[in-house]
Amino acid sequence: MRWKKISDAVIRRLPLYLRVLDELASDPNTQLISSQELGVRAGVGPALVRKDLAWFGEFGKQGVGYEVEFLRDELRRILNLDQEIKVAIVGAGSLGAAFARYTHKRYSDDSSFNLNIVALFDNDPEKIGAQIDGIPVYGSEELKDKVEELDLQMAIIAVPAEYAQVAADQLVAAGVKAILNFAPVKLTVPEGVHLASADLSLELQRLAYYLRD
Amino acid sequence: MRWKKISDAVIRRLPLYLRVLDELASDPNTQLISSQELGVRAGVGPALVRKDLAWFGEFGKQGVGYEVEFLRDELRRILNLDQEIKVAIVGAGSLGAAFARYTHKRYSDDSSFNLNIVALFDNDPEKIGAQIDGIPVYGSEELKDKVEELDLQMAIIAVPAEYAQVAADQLVAAGVKAILNFAPVKLTVPEGVHLASADLSLELQRLAYYLRD
DNA sequence: TAGATTGTTAATCGATTAACAATC
DNA sequence: TAGATTGTTAATCGATTAACAATC
Numbered sequence: 001m002r003w004k005k006i007s008d009a010v011i012r013r014l015p016l017y018l019r020v021l022d023e024l025a026s027d028p029n030t031q032l033i034s035s036q037e038l039g040v041r042a043g044v045g046p047a048l049v050r051k052d053l054a055w056f057g058e059f060g061k062q063g064v065g066y067e068v069e070f071l072r073d074e075l076r077r078i079l080n081l082d083q084e085i086k087v088a089i090v091g092a093g094s095l096g097a098a099f100a101r102y103t104h105k106r107y108s109d110d111s112s113f114n115l116n117i118v119a120l121f122d123n124d125p126e127k128i129g130a131q132i133d134g135i136p137v138y139g140s141e142e143l144k145d146k147v148e149e150l151d152l153q154m155a156i157i158a159v160p161a162e163y164a165q166v167a168a169d170q171l172v173a174a175g176v177k178a179i180l181n182f183a184p185v186k187l188t189v190p191e192g193v194h195l196a197s198a199d200l201s202l203e204l205q206r207l208a209y210y211l212r213d
Numbered sequence: 214m215r216w217k218k219i220s221d222a223v224i225r226r227l228p229l230y231l232r233v234l235d236e237l238a239s240d241p242n243t244q245l246i247s248s249q250e251l252g253v254r255a256g257v258g259p260a261l262v263r264k265d266l267a268w269f270g271e272f273g274k275q276g277v278g279y280e281v282e283f284l285r286d287e288l289r290r291i292l293n294l295d296q297e298i299k300v301a302i303v304g305a306g307s308l309g310a311a312f313a314r315y316t317h318k319r320y321s322d323d324s325s326f327n328l329n330i331v332a333l334f335d336n337d338p339e340k341i342g343a344q345i346d347g348i349p350v351y352g353s354e355e356l357k358d359k360v361e362e363l364d365l366q367m368a369i370i371a372v373p374a375e376y377a378q379v380a381a382d383q384l385v386a387a388g389v390k391a392i393l394n395f396a397p398v399k400l401t402v403p404e405g406v407h408l409a410s411a412d413l414s415l416e417l418q419r420l421a422y423y424l425r426d
Numbered sequence: 427t428a429g430a431t432t433g434t435t436a437a438t439c440g441a442t443t444a445a446c447a448a449t450c
Numbered sequence: 451t452a453g454a455t456t457g458t459t460a461a462t463c464g465a466t467t468a469a470c471a472a473t474c
Contacts, residue, residue, distance in 0.1 A: 007440080007441075008419075009440090009441065009442095010441095011419055011422050011423075012415075012419055014418075014419075014422070015414070015415045015418035015419055016399075016415065018418065019397070019415075034454085034455065034456090035455075035456075036455085042399075043399055045442070045443065046443095046455095047442075047443055047444070047445090048441090048442060048443075050455090050456065050457065050458085051441095051442085051443095051457085051458080053457090054456090054457055054458075058456085058457070059456095060455075060456050060457080061449085061450055061455080061456075062448070062449045062450045062454080062455055062456040062457080063449065063450040063453070063454045063455050063456075064450060064454080064455070064456080065454090065455065065456080066456090078422070079418055079419075079421050079422050080421045080422060080424050080425055081418060081421055085421055085424065087417070093311075094307070094310065094311040094314055094315070095311040095312075095315055097307060097311070098306075098307040098308040098310070098311040099308075099413070101307055102307070102308060102413070103413070103414075103417075106414070113414070115414070115417050115418070115421070153424055154417065154420060154421070154424070156417075177423070177424060177426075178420040178421070178423060178424055179420075180413070180416055180417060180420060184232070186229075186255075186256055192426070194420055194423040196416040196417075196419060196420050198411045198413060198416060200312070200315070200316070200393070200411060201228070201316075201319070201326070201328070202225075202228045202229065202232075203393055203409040203411060204300070204316075204328050204367065204393060204409075205227075205228035205231065205292055205294060205328070206221075206224055206225055206227075206228055206292075206409060207367060207391040207392075207393060207407055207409050208292050208293045208294055208298055208328070208367070208391070209224050209227070209291070209292050209293060210224075210390070210391060210407040211293050211298065211366055211367070211390060211391055212293055213390075213405070220464080220465075222464090222465065222466095223465095247430085247431065247432090248431075248432075249431085258466075258467065259431095259467095260466075260467055260468070260469090261465090261466060261467075263431090263432065263433065263434085264433085264434080264465095264466085264467095266433090267432090267433055267434075271432085271433070272432095273431075273432050273433080274431080274432075274473085274474055275430080275431055275432040275433080275472065275473045275474045276429070276430045276431050276432075276473065276474040277430080277431070277432080277474060278430090278431065278432080279432090
């Protein structure tokens, strides 16, 4: 299945819809949902909900709405979340460790959360060989080998700003195609490698603007 | 100084420009920068750089460019970062503690980083009264008092998803007008309260989509 | 002055919303 | 059938880019 050039603005909303459907799936009273209702819960207009979904197929029934379980499964498939995705964290400092715990817990609790942190990497000899929440910490020089061995497909960069580009380069060289960056720097990666950024300080600085009103 | 209805898309780019200017300010060789160069470093087109800045005044000189130090000061003023902003973190678990350390360090190291974490809040009696990196942990029932006493203007929510809306409600009731949310839930806040979200799992799920190519 | 780069207007592009025929 | 809601096309809205006169 191949969908060409669907805008990232669309892709960003799919996890929002999926979250609503996951919540609803546990409620036996709600087997159907309209674009109206799904939109309200996701914070998106109903027309946009329908347009977004229509890029991938005809998932609804006119006059009826969308089947919650069915649509959830479709969205999970579209987002490649129907299979386990193995994630590495580079940087086993307090931030890296916190994400490891956080995401690992989520993976164990929620059987449909298929993002699994399976390895941490760090340079500190004190940390290498230890485990955090049962997840092993490896030395950075093992990164390439472990990416292959463990089939790591995604990575989270949680190192200090000055090492973030180095970490990204190592990940790219190892073949990782999706990177979530927490360091407060703009990373440069080759075409075909996908970046997401969770830049705490940019967000705080943006919020500061609105303190004036 | 009051700038009406400037789009959030514009505001989001100002911290990007500010970051570039901060880096450049330490380089005595670069006293001037063109919209071209600033754009390349910030990842924005040169025309957009000029248009963004022009919303707030005429900061450049034709044929010359922008003075780095001057423009930096102007941007810091526009973003209200010319004064110390006191920030609370709600949730003193590993994530909250990691942010506290991270941002607190940044505040001490970088004299122009005026976002200062000065309080943590938690419900766990084990944690209340303790300090993390010298920052005191208070009980949640003290939130309202401490917001006033310490003049807390911003907060970071780092509690489990099921408590995030409660935390937001308490913050709003206490008068906090800017909230950065890390919990994987859509928060509802009244008009006039500004939200930023750093939703790790939404970003990871979005990245998963691109693993197909 | 000649060259460069701003500030700004007009043109383009893309994303969201409105509307409605199709149909469950 | 009557009512509801989808999928889709056309209209609108907003954001980015191109172009260029002003001017340092």
